Amino acid sequence: MSAAAAQAQAKNYLTALKDALHEEMERDPNLVCMGEDIGILGGAFGVTEGLLDRFGPLRVVDMPISESAIVGAAIGLAMRGKRVVVEMQFIDFISCGFDQIVNNAATMCYRSAGKVNLPIVIRGPSGGYGGGGPYHSQQNEAWFAHSPGLKVVCPSTPSDAKGLLRASIRDPNPVVFYEVKELYRKRDIVEEIPDGEFLVPLGHATIRREGSDVTVVTYGNMVHFCLKAAERLAEQDVQAEVIDIRTIVPLDEETIRTSIEKTNRVVVVNEASRTCGFAGELLARISEFGFELLDAPPVRVTRADTPVPWVKPLESAVLPSVDGIFEAAMKVVRY
Amino acid sequence: MSAAAAQAQAKNYLTALKDALHEEMERDPNLVCMGEDIGILGGAFGVTEGLLDRFGPLRVVDMPISESAIVGAAIGLAMRGKRVVVEMQFIDFISCGFDQIVNNAATMCYRSAGKVNLPIVIRGPSGGYGGGGPYHSQQNEAWFAHSPGLKVVCPSTPSDAKGLLRASIRDPNPVVFYEVKELYRKRDIVEEIPDGEFLVPLGHATIRREGSDVTVVTYGNMVHFCLKAAERLAEQDVQAEVIDIRTIVPLDEETIRTSIEKTNRVVVVNEASRTCGFAGELLARISEFGFELLDAPPVRVTRADTPVPWVKPLESAVLPSVDGIFEAAMKVVRY
Amino acid sequence: MNSESSVVAKQTDAVSDTESQSLRTRDQLAPADHLEILRQLYLARYFDVRLIKEKRRGRLRGTLYSSHNQEAILVGTLFGLRPDDWISPIHRDMPAFFLKDMRSGWNNPDRKGMSVAEVCAQVWGKEASPIRARDNWSHIGSLDKGIIYSTSMLAATIPVAAGVAFAFKLDGQDSVVLTYNGEGATARGDFHEGINFAAIHKLPLITIIENNQWAYGTPVELECPTEDVADRAKGYDIPGLIADGQDVLDVYDKTMWAVERARRGRGPSIIECKTFRAYGHGDHDDDRAMRYRDAEEIERGRSRDPISVYKRYLVEAQLLSAEEADRHTPENRDALQVTDDDFPPEVIAALKEAVEFAVSSPLPEAEEAFRWVFAEDAE
Amino acid sequence: MNSESSVVAKQTDAVSDTESQSLRTRDQLAPADHLEILRQLYLARYFDVRLIKEKRRGRLRGTLYSSHNQEAILVGTLFGLRPDDWISPIHRDMPAFFLKDMRSGWNNPDRKGMSVAEVCAQVWGKEASPIRARDNWSHIGSLDKGIIYSTSMLAATIPVAAGVAFAFKLDGQDSVVLTYNGEGATARGDFHEGINFAAIHKLPLITIIENNQWAYGTPVELECPTEDVADRAKGYDIPGLIADGQDVLDVYDKTMWAVERARRGRGPSIIECKTFRAYGHGDHDDDRAMRYRDAEEIERGRSRDPISVYKRYLVEAQLLSAEEADRHTPENRDALQVTDDDFPPEVIAALKEAVEFAVSSPLPEAEEAFRWVFAEDAE
Ligand SMILES: Cc1ncc(C[n+]2csc(CCOP(=O)(O)OP(=O)(O)O)c2C)c(N)n1
Ligand SMILES: Cc1ncc(C[n+]2csc(CCOP(=O)(O)OP(=O)(O)O)c2C)c(N)n1
């Protein structure tokens, strides 16, 4: 297959991530990947497939089941000039490496007065809807958004997955990178991704759908839910503008503000549990800067304040739905 | 000293906590205390002083430096019908027991469909202003407010310290209990505390100062900052109503709403870093229910989005100040 | 000890050093006990075979972590426990939930183990599950029956089990706690923190390591630096026993030795049961597992089926006739090749009833999803 | 080995088993080396004495975790390192930051250790601190000088050190990493996870355990179940050496043995240095420590001052005359009783200059507080 043909191939979200890793590993001999089952197995979902064969066991390290040591070791490697991509087999297990992330990696630049940069990406599959239960469904980015010194990223499309992962790898700061596992192999979002130095810079939102009646701010899997809700809203002659923030930290407030200046109404949608989730932070910021702009109370659609239960009827009950987003937007528009 | 005399004695915040532990240990033979240096030493700050001598090493357990095992063991004891008070030597070290708290203790009731209750209190000294640096100054309650299944408490006075700790110990749910170490021995807040079955129920805010011009919502050490700011506001003829929420989860929204109905203006003050802190959650809720009530944008005063640096000038720069609260309130009032 | 058990000849120092207590509790087993053990092995195997088939047919949600070929560990560790002892099984141990205290009667409603029906209700995700199917597969428990509820986080249950063991000590009770883990989980901080605490206080905590050579796609050499995983015990000065995980009686003997020691207040032990994972890590991994492990390794690993190892012992010891041994032969065969004819009728009956119950039970109601975040007084 | 070192006679198995390499690297030390070691012991002691006094006078913020009586561990472990080796000291190891690579010349600006002035600037909380005093006391580091920045979380630096060691392996470099921890910190999960990983990959990581018998107010028996803390090594099948922490040359010999082994790719070691904490956990604990430890224990613990132990050796080995040995005698005395007269002039000069620099340096500016949350390109 020629390069041009490869270029033209439509990629799913997972392949986009895999390509990003292969290309960055190729490009930067100082890049190391670490995690459980990433080498011999190629990763629980296959994101790291093929890396071990290509780059060997010193750059693709099958780590023991030791999330804390994995992050800690990544810090040590970064101190010796390496860049490191760490895989959490499920992002839920990040709780086992929590201290190393929030108290060590996150604060290192600050504590060293800028002398130590830790270019570490901690990535892993996240999110519900797959029937994974409390420990295979989390969207726990708020913990890290609340830990100064970390960047937090969550792509919603294959090209963003690739472009944001590459940008995260090249960023000098630790990044927690949420991959949406429900999107890994989703057919209807496959995309042709430009070849070459394709990067999506951190801190830039994108507008997934333009509209004038209500601004819907979201990210990750919820982007697709919101787009579906927007279609249904359009049937009711309500034009929703759907903003995909793409990076949670740093946040592109400007794009949100500009949109609200136009629509004067806002709904925030996020999959995490409600209290102290990032939806709340968005609402707080919008109410700070947008007091004069809003014609209706801002509304958030989130998971209920519960764990994610296993059986389907319960899981569906607590997670956001297209219906719920539709209704929230209608409420805001009708206010 | 007679019982009546003891009753009349003014207690500081620390003694109030110590009394609560002694009285509850005496009252409930199923109560166990665990933590590092809580027995032989009596606790880094002395909160557990005297417990080992009175109740012996099977109920007052000097644990190895193993925060994860401490919380885990507390879960096991609770499964066998014990109540457990766990001390984190500094609340900052709670990160090392994070997984056991958020993924095990917090969710147990839910996962067992209500069959397993875990009456565990995880308590420890928190907060800045003491020059403790990044790891002895944290106010990290938002992580736990974002973890469904945990109650979160932070008293600001000796009587609340005692009454809330007793209520937390008797609560059937896991509670993360933030003690403000700067208040432990603060002279000007000592109080006479009623004897006997004195409890402060969780989920009830209190109004520390009445006022009609602006509502200030806060908790913990910030209550005292806000009261000082309120005095200065009064000099400017601005009457601030200062609400001490006392428990972060569950939140007494009613008291906040009633106050805002009166003042139509609000400032939220919290010591934690800004993004995804509990101040943001308060702002989100207020903007949800209070859209029609507010005559000015809600404002939050928080720590900057940085770790807490060690040297004094830097520490002061990032933490909230009375000045900052005063100015925020003036801005809201003048809007 | 037959020649197949030579793997266990080497024991860590702490064992030989500590006490002279018998390592052959099996000698006290009555002939009926042996037949019961065999029945339990059949039941565990049949349960797994059935789930594999159901899963293939798309009738079950979630991941099946097959216990195939590892059944002797569960039956051998559980058979000698008292009803008041506690356990904490992991993902690969589904049969443990009903095998616990099964000796008190398969259908005895008061026994301190779950019924097969309850376990099936959980697997099928039904309201009748002990946890109303709020969490998946092996994350069930029961305070009444002495079964600790686990999370997914590997080894996180060890400190919890140590806490239960501490409560036994505090209450002056001589019950013990058995906690199960794969060899991979021994790398986690919680493994260390929990066992260290238990060793300091000589708590009655026995950690069963099911060393099936692989942690998902990672071989044991990349999880553990010692020759045997049991060697981890040396770091705590506690016994580290090695059992032939394919030999139910060897597992039984070693367990009983550690249990009796723990009851007498002598503290925790680790028992490494050497075994081999017959299939993929989970059913989703069955195909890939054939690639990251080579065929010969799999062949070798599966070559000592715990049912046939035990049958051979029984026949040699004249506890079973060769004819009886050959009546039902699910052993040494792939799950998909085995049929109902390969199991004794009482085993089939027990599971059939349970599955029927599970299948016909209702799902939990959606409204339940909002309950029990916090304790409800009304309960 | 003099009689005082009898404590080290017992070594864990792994040592005798593994190699025949010399345990007496000291024999290669030149007479000048010995005098340098003595000077470094004096300097470490003088630094601590000075800080204790400054702290008492209220001139310093934060907590002083005195290294008094434990200096031989720092000097003995650091003396034989190469400039390209890395270290990670903990709270009680403040002198380690300037003792590293001090052999390259106390005032050599290119040496791979911090200057005494830099360390003092940190203690005094000044802008000239290597981290501009953004975190407290021992949380300084330097990538140039091979010093890992730690957090407060005990043992959390072990995985980081293992990562540095992995980088050495990856880069084909034979440098080593020395990580320091108290005996109490060995209970933490990170201790296990970090060493387990290092042992699996045979990384050049040497964990020095300063066993001073107490972790704050908790005795070692409640932190560690084994007779010796070094026994933890057995759980990883790595050498667990025991050194007499009061005997700088014993510490030096054991360290060099482990270092050489690590350089040859043979993997990590643990070295337990038996010592005793002379004062409270931190200076705030000095009074209480007299109550939770009894007077006799303290007396016994302090009875073998590392300076006098070393002097006796030097005199016996005729490397120092009795007269020279008696010229400066800060040893065996309470910090507050010791004066400048008790130290050699070069030691006093080194510290005097550093303290003057620190005292006269400016504080960081408040505006800095908002910088460096994230990497700044301009830097
Ligand atoms: C803390 C944590 N990290 C990662 C995982 C993902 N995970 C589930 S099972 C498994 C492998 C377990 O191997 P082992 O302990 O040997 O048990 P086995 O499956 O072989 O029985 C992994 C990595 C997890 N459940 N928990
Ligand atoms: C994870 C964690 N838990 C608790 C503490 C509080 N703490 C600081 S020093 C200390 C005792 C340390 O004892 P040890 O490791 O023996 O070192 P030593 O102080 O005796 O040199 C404790 C409990 C901490 N720093 N980190």
Ligand SMILES: [Mg+2]
């Ligand atoms: Mg395994």
Ligand SMILES: [Mg+2]
């Ligand atoms: Mg110590």
